Amino acid sequence: MSWINARRRRPAAGYAALLLGLVVVALAYGSLTSRGGVTAASAAVGARQDTTAGKNLFQANCSSCHGLEAQGTSQAPSLIGSGAAAVYFQMSTGRMPAKEIGPEQPRKPTTFTEPQIYEIADYIASLGGGPAIPTDEQVSTEGADTARGSQLFTANCAQCHGFAGAGGALTYGKYAPSLVASTPKQIYTAMLTGPEAMPVFSDGTLSPEAKRDIIAYIRETITEPNPGGFSLGRTGPTTEGLVAWLGGLGFLVLAALWITAKRRDVRPAEPGTEES
Ligand code: HEC
């Protein structure tokens, strides 16, 4: 054991232990944050002319409840007329495909890629009607009025989702979920389609500008800020920020160690100035 103590007193061992600690924390944090990321990358736009791919995906994953032609069954409603936006909202938030029928489907990680979601959405849209998925420009919050968004949120959303957007219980075992993880496109499609107990906010009720203001407000005050600016999946920027932060912290601690090490060297030369 004494060799450990001998080594521990050497500054180099201290630095090494510190660095090791920081690396462990960074890795642990990285693995924690990389789990929750719903891919919001919008690489989808390319592949979406043909609805047979979407139909095949639908029949493999959704038809057991919604029927082979999306006509509905005793298990689940018809999706004819639901539109692409409803599919986008339900699938990108992981609510669909449902695992079991309950009072309300919870948000969960999705196993589908963004292009697959668009394929199924196009197939459902091809059956007729329903709102389309907004484009990236339509959900862009650049130049949006967050003060107006705050007022609109208070007037239209807070009674269910809470003033801080943390969510809350509704009647009959239903609840309004937290908005912390919602991406701009998910917020927009939630308003367009009114899932479950949530009312539909059509463009007549809330104009596209009003929707954008609300999204800007939610994203700025409720959702974790996204340092990347674009919603490219939030793991990257967060982890980068953490690494930069840990790096800075590590530097400060190293500097502190260095300074105190100097002091210790100097001390014997000036006896009596300070007690040790
Ligand atoms: C285990 C059964 C089940 C499976 C599998 C399932 N759903 Fe559903 N789905 C439901 C039920 C029940 C509802 C209605 C209740 C609700 O919205 O919570 C619903 C609602 C929906 C809605 C909302 C309808 C509307 O008009 O707003 C959409 C869209 C949807 N499902 C799409 C899908 C898609 C796409 C898949 C396949 C990827 C799928 N579902 C797989 C049971 C299922």
Ligand code: HEC
């Ligand atoms: C009457 C209550 C009610 C009101 C008002 C309401 N919501 Fe909701 N909202 C809900 C419920 C319930 C759900 C969950 C639906 C489900 O799981 O199928 C929900 C889901 C959502 C989601 C999905 C959250 C996620 O990522 O999982 C978003 C985003 C959302 N609402 C935004 C809004 C906005 C914005 C407004 C105001 C314009 C609003 N809601 C008004 C009840 C409400």
